[in-house]
Amino acid sequence: MPSDISNHPDRLLPADPGVREIARGLHAAVADLPIISPHGHVDAAIIADDVAFPDPTALLISPDHYVTRVMHSAGIKLDELRVGGTEGATPREAWRTFCKHWPLYDGTASGYWLRQEFATVFGVDDLDIREETADEVYDAIQARIDEPGFRPRALMEQFGIEVLATTDDPLADLAPHDKLATDEGFRPRVLPTFRPDAYIKFWADDFTGNAERLVQAAGDGRSGYDGYVTAMANRRRYFIEHGAVSSDHGTETANTLKLGRDEAAALFEKGVAGTATHAEALAFEAHMMYVQAAMAVEDGLVMTMHAGVHRNTHPESLARFGPDTGHDIPHAVDFATGLQPLLADFGTAEGFHFIPFTIDETVYSRELSPLAGFFPSVFIGAPWWFLDAPDAMMRFRASVTETAGFSRSSGFIDDTRAFCSIPARHDASRRIEAGFLARLVAEHRITEERAAEIIVDLVDASPRRAFKL
Amino acid sequence: MPSDISNHPDRLLPADPGVREIARGLHAAVADLPIISPHGHVDAAIIADDVAFPDPTALLISPDHYVTRVMHSAGIKLDELRVGGTEGATPREAWRTFCKHWPLYDGTASGYWLRQEFATVFGVDDLDIREETADEVYDAIQARIDEPGFRPRALMEQFGIEVLATTDDPLADLAPHDKLATDEGFRPRVLPTFRPDAYIKFWADDFTGNAERLVQAAGDGRSGYDGYVTAMANRRRYFIEHGAVSSDHGTETANTLKLGRDEAAALFEKGVAGTATHAEALAFEAHMMYVQAAMAVEDGLVMTMHAGVHRNTHPESLARFGPDTGHDIPHAVDFATGLQPLLADFGTAEGFHFIPFTIDETVYSRELSPLAGFFPSVFIGAPWWFLDAPDAMMRFRASVTETAGFSRSSGFIDDTRAFCSIPARHDASRRIEAGFLARLVAEHRITEERAAEIIVDLVDASPRRAFKL
Amino acid sequence: MPSDISNHPDRLLPADPGVREIARGLHAAVADLPIISPHGHVDAAIIADDVAFPDPTALLISPDHYVTRVMHSAGIKLDELRVGGTEGATPREAWRTFCKHWPLYDGTASGYWLRQEFATVFGVDDLDIREETADEVYDAIQARIDEPGFRPRALMEQFGIEVLATTDDPLADLAPHDKLATDEGFRPRVLPTFRPDAYIKFWADDFTGNAERLVQAAGDGRSGYDGYVTAMANRRRYFIEHGAVSSDHGTETANTLKLGRDEAAALFEKGVAGTATHAEALAFEAHMMYVQAAMAVEDGLVMTMHAGVHRNTHPESLARFGPDTGHDIPHAVDFATGLQPLLADFGTAEGFHFIPFTIDETVYSRELSPLAGFFPSVFIGAPWWFLDAPDAMMRFRASVTETAGFSRSSGFIDDTRAFCSIPARHDASRRIEAGFLARLVAEHRITEERAAEIIVDLVDASPRRAFKL
Missing domain, CATH: 1.10.2020.10 (uronate isomerase, domain 2, chain A)
Incomplete structure (x- = not known):
């Protein structure tokens, strides 16, 4: 007596029989495509060690x-x-x-x-x-x-994962990635992602220590802010040499700010000394987003920004169980104003790719689509976290497509640490894309032939294009 | 020649024939359940006096x-x-x-x-x-x-109202509630709700007089802020003794703030003296929300907060016709940031129930679902006021369910002073719940059996659970 | 082998067969009604000269x-x-x-x-x-x-355009409009719209020159702020004499502000001198919105406000290609707070019409519907710019109707400079209105007879009523 929904062939497809019939065909066209996962939180070591x-x-x-x-x-x-x-x-x-x-x-x-x-x-x-x-x-x-x-490597091949990006500390040696890259028997690509949050936020655990370690490890002998920026650039290059295609930034706001060298250096010194105000810490974070973008224009790393979340809002739970334990709470975020300094200078820079992710749905039609509908550098991040869900994904497409079309989004991002959920997540996304496109076909807004091309582009070509894979 | 819509059996059910058929069955399962109305504005006296x-x-x-x-x-x-x-x-x-x-x-x-x-x-x-x-x-x-x-009591029984909460002044003697509670021939429960807005907002009509009356009536002989807080706690207890299960707070923002006793007392004195700035008045309101929550942890009253409305925006209409005459205008509200002090301290407190209501739809998926999806104290308030409407209720469920499931909302709230509209309001809500669940069944996201259990839980168990009925 | 979608009779109608059948009938009732376009950016000269x-x-x-x-x-x-x-x-x-x-x-x-x-x-x-x-x-x-x-005039008649409003500089002589109005062989009405943005925003190109020209042209010999206000009123009258029915204002925020004469005059002098801060410039803009409303109460011009867009965010593109080249980015806007001074004083003024437009969808249910649902002066502006699109228009109706009904919106606005797209835009809107109403009929929320009356009212009577045509 199996559940009639666990693996129902029509699960998540639209209820209307005519639309569903179209959606079935569209889903079939992408159901077996390889999984491309350019952003997530699986630990590379468990794959490398295959425990x-x-x-x-x-x-x-x-x-x-x-x-x-x-x-x-x-x-x-x-x-x-x-x-x-x-x-x-x-x-x-x-x-x-x-x-x-x-x-x-x-x-x-x-x-x-x-x-x-x-x-x-x-x-x-x-x-x-x-x-x-x-x-x-x-x-x-x-x-x-x-x-x-059932070991990780076997599962990865069984799941059809072609690319899996991990999220890594800037000082990580990336040995697991190297081990996997040089293993000729293992075909999937496991790529590191440069995630320097703990080296940018003054309020991070031991920011001072982090900054010092970074400068010492890769500052080319320079000290202070100059060593810090040098080290940041060097470690980005190290990541690129080890396969990275993107840097990722989890930010409190979407603000970006271009400070002069001296002003930035003064803030940095306050941060290291632990004397910066919260406003100064936010200013430095905004400035460093600008700096990371400038570096991206140089070195070609795709820049992703996950903005708009109060982290670890329940002190007692943080103290007992650590971060990432369920009490991060999203808030409204203003990309339109916040990104202006960054996009004014780099919005049309050759080869620059910037992907904003958000849990604030209001910016889809209001800010992200107009931005991605003009700036060749901006790709709209797929629905993230709480929004990586069937109805929310459907609202996303309905909100962004009329302004930005189908060519300006990042492709699906699972962003998960739950390794075994990856196929289910990608399949859910593909079913929603099929349902959305099927409605447009049924409403005579696109042809069925084009819908079939578009869904392949969304599932396969979009993430490769946005993440330079 | 009756209107074909007035009482159409399928009114408000989804148009798709397949989904509608499922929805009919789900609605039938709850159509005749008793009405539980844990928040509203009917005057208890009209029921007690049965005029x-x-x-x-x-x-x-x-x-x-x-x-x-x-x-x-x-x-x-x-x-x-x-x-x-x-x-x-x-x-x-x-x-x-x-x-x-x-x-x-x-x-x-x-x-x-x-x-x-x-x-x-x-x-x-x-x-x-x-x-x-x-x-x-x-x-x-x-x-x-x-x-x-057609007298109120007969109607109440005819409408199938099992519980009806009123909204009351902290100094009300609650005699009508007592009269009804002790009338053995009258089965419905009519419960008072503690609503101290006029005793908290410095800008309320005669705040000074209100505060003085409160302190004198229940301050246990103390004066100033200490008498005020004592009186607040005492009157809450009086309400509880007379059947109240919740306190309600209509606030300008969702801000909460923990002030020290001396700082709060100084603000209070300014409020009484009429010398507080608007910012100070808002700070005191935010502080008192924290205090009410602390009291709720002690005495067990459920705390509901109706946030985010500019009240009485048209001065001429206010002067001629009084408050609550149609020119209250909602605005954006930030629960994620505003509730942080309150939830940091009481979010996991045993038995604490906090129910935020809003007319800002943007917080459903962004803030309220993540909050209610972690904190056992938080229940998402049903769509309120302008959002208590078929399409808005449907958007609500689609926005909150994927993160918070079906167990974390308050149940339907009619919030009305229009006594005769109560059955129609509850029936509309039940029809929308049926329609939403039916779509999930048709999309193979839940089974029809579970949907039937869930709708009974939403209509009957949710309000009892959230409001401790 | 024509595309099967280009001119499909059911294009943009809902997919559900039952709803679609109703929608077909409703669309048929308005498909051939004349086009009323009370706000747009076609140049009157190309019609007058018929080149x-x-x-x-x-x-x-x-x-x-x-x-x-x-x-x-x-x-x-x-x-x-x-x-x-x-x-x-x-x-x-x-x-x-x-x-x-x-x-x-x-x-x-x-x-x-x-x-x-x-x-x-x-x-x-x-x-x-x-x-x-x-x-x-x-x-x-x-x-x-x-x-x-294929000349403009012939097309205009062929398109069935009855009224077309242009957008004009306050000092424009409106000769093309006069030429068309006095041409007895040309039936469509081409009306000017008073758009004083460049004479109000201190940050506009050559604000100082603009203000001086305005004062000189129509200040009745007065100078400074008094001449400026006099000239503004005079030019509004000039526009009215030449057929204008509305003034239009593109604003950074929705703020309005009532300054005393001396305070306003001081700000104006700073603006002219180029010494005003950005905050002062915004304050003056907000004040002038209040002044325009006061003038509208006197002279009867409908006041439209297009709020909430960062203009020309990409400096390089602005420098090379000018304004209106694709990099205007919307942001969140607060009508509830911003309009309070204006509506407190003029919200119920006899004959005053105020139409707010926005690209921030969040205000539809939260702010605009409650405002238009109380103030007889407020008409909700149709979905604008990025939101003038099928799904966005459907969301609009679903967001505003339950609070404001069908009588409080502006009617469709094409707001376009793309002359040949006007019929397609209006037809798309009519199809979406038909689809929305058809769903309400199918859900037994309105009768089919009323829906047929409502769609005619939406398409034909609403813009005439809102814009006093």
Whole structure:
């Protein structure tokens, strides 16, 4: 008695029979295309070392704040889910808790992905995800995990992942990436991404130490701000030499700012000394976005910006469980004003690619489409985080297409640390693209032939184009 | 020749035949469930005293700013509608004016509710709402009003209202609530709600007098800020003893602020003296939201916040007709930043329930769902005021569900002073929930069985859970 | 083998068969109504002089920033499209570039309009818009342009344009308008619109010169601020005498401000002297919006405000190609707060009409509908610029109707400088109105009879009512 939805061929396709029929055809055209994942948070080491995943809870629950926050909102303590290395319950107990709360995921994107993973990766029907059968499912998944064919590398090939970008510290040696790149038996590309947030935000944990380490490691003997900027450029080059195609920046706002060298250096000194105000810290962050863009124009790294989130808003949870544990809260963001200094100078620079991501839907039609509809450098970032969900993705396309068409977006980004959810996420996106295009066909706004070309372009060519793959 | 829409069994259900068929079944599962109305503006005295409504205009038009503002926008003066006690026309003349303008309500939520009220409460077909037959309809409704069975208590039972919360002044004696609670022949619960706005906003009419009265009445002999806070806590307890389950706060912003006792006391003294700046008044309001939350953690009252409205924007109308006469205008609101102090300290406090309401749709996916998707204390307030309308409610569900699921919202809130519209409002909400869930079933995102469970939970269990009923 | 979408009778109508059938009937009721265009950017002189259009590129591409920005985003330089009088390519070469990039327009509003123009105005199938057949199409369009029947006046009658408003400098003599008004053989009305932006914004090109010219021309001998205000009023009267029904204002924000005469005069002197800060310039703009409204109450001109756009954000493109070349970027705007001073004083003034336009969709349900749902002076501006597109127009109706009904909007505004696109734009709007109303009929929210009345009111009566035509 399998669930009638787990793997229904028409899942996520539009309800209208005529539109659905068109959507089926469009989805079929891209269903088996390779997965290109140019931004995410999988750890390269687990692929390089190809170690087995430990247990169902460690694989599917504890590290995934999309999953744990839902149970937390229902009153479950995060240590009962073994978040952040805590051990308030055994892996099996945590799994039971999850199964008991499985109905809470109905209607959520996480619930959709998990259901797909259960069905396609683990052969578990979601009807069995309940308190009574929790142990059986736990054992079944554990058995699957223990299979030799379930190691990360094998899965990656089985999932059809052609490109997977990781997110890395600027001082990382990128040895796992090298190991994978030089392994002739392993075809997928695993690329590092340059993510210097902790070296730019004065309020980051040990910014002073980070900045000093950066200058020492790659400042070419210079000190202070000059050494810092030199080191930043050098480490970008190091990343490029090791396969990176993009830098990523998680910012409080979308502000960019061009400061003179002396003014920037003075701010930097305050940051290192720990005497900068929050306003000065934000100014320095905005300035460094400008600097990163200038470097991108030189070295060719694609620049992505994830803007508009208050990070770690619950102090107690941060203290006990660390960052990325579910209490980052988005806020409104002003790209139109914030990006002006950056785009005024680099908006039409040859080869510059800038991809803004946001969780503020209001900027899709108001700011991002007009920007991407003029500046050749700007590609609209796919719906991110909370918006990487069927209805939200549909709203995204409906908001951006009429101004920016189909050629100006980044392609789908899974942005995930949940390795086994990658195929489900990409498939969901492809189904939504098919549904959106099918409606346009049914409304005689594009032809079915063009829709078939467009969906291939969206799924395959867009991420390659935007990320220079 | 009745209107084909007044009471059409499929009204408000989705147009797609397949989705509609599913929606019919889901709606049927909740159509006859009792009405739970945990927030509204009906006067408890009219139920306690069970007095007859005076006339159609006084019942349906004059006190309902949803209704009068539409005619005002078409050039009708509010005194012609007898707003705020004015008498620029007789009740019958005002009714004729309404009938003449009835087509203006097409497509509006108010028009939908009124049509349902006419059909189900008064037996009047909306096709008869026109200038030519205005007098006949007036007489027919008057006759209905004069029936003994049309008294508030009888209607309340006839409407199937199980719980009705009123909104009350902190110094109210709540005698009507006591009278109803001790009447063994009357089963519905009529609960007071603690609404201290006029005792918190320095810019409220006679804030100084209000604060003094509060301190004198319940300050336990203390004076100044200490007496004020003591009195606030005492009156909350008085409300709880008289059945209250929640406090409600209408705020200019969503800001919260934790001030030290001395700083707060100094602000309070300025407020009482009338020397506070607007910024100081807002700071005190933000601080008092923090204080109310702290009290709620202690005494268990659910805290609801209605944020983001400029009140009484048209001075001339305020002067002539009083507040709540149609010129309150919503504005953007920042819950993500504003609630941070409150949720940092109380977000995971045992038993704390916080329900934010807004008319700014942009925060649904961006702020409220992420907040309610992590903090066990936060329940997303149902679409409020201008958003309590079919399409807006549908947008609400589509915006919040993918992040927060179906378990984190407040349940429907009618928030109305229009007593006879209550059944129509709740029925509209149930139809929209059915339509939303039916689409998810048709798209194979949830099973039909789960959808049937979810809609019962949304309609019946959610408000009981969120409001501790 | 014509494209199956170019002129499909059901284009833009909803996909659901039942809803579509209703929509067909509603669209038929308005398909042939005359075009009323109360705001746009066609140059009256080309109609008055009735000169032939030069070539396909000059007619359809170079002056239309909606069209050129799409190619620019794909890396085409604006001089290759002959923008702003540049000649980086011949007209024929520019046309070839356009044909090569035609697929980029799929899904965009511009693509839809162009396809309609090709099909209905030029008899060109959009399947022929490709690189290989670019020259043939160029020649075909050129031949059509050269026909005597293709002059502006003939087209205007052929298009069924009854009213066309232009946008004019306050010191314009309006001779073309007079010439057309006194031509008894020409029935359409071509009306000027008073647009004083360049005489109000201190940051406008040569504000000082503009202000001096204005005072000298119409200041009745007064000087300084008093002469300036007098001249403004006089020129408004001049426009009214020459047929104008509205003034239009493109503003950075929606702020309005009532300054005393002396304070305003002091600001004005700083503006003329070039010593005002940006904040002072914005304050003066806000004040002048208040002044224009006061004048409108006196002289009866409808006041339209296009708010919330950063103009000319790319300095290099501005320098080379001039303004209005595709890099104006919208931003969030606060009508609720900004309009308060203006509406507090004039919101219920007899005969005052105020029409706010925006590209910030968030204000539709939050601010504009509540404002228009109370103030008889406020009419909600139709979706503007980037939002004048099928899905965006549908979102507009779904956002405003439930609060404001169908009687409080401006009617469709094409706001275009692309003369030949006018019929396609109005037809698209009518199809979307039909589709929206059809859904409400199918959901039993309005009757089909009323929907048929409403669509005629929306298309024909609304713009006449809002713009006093």
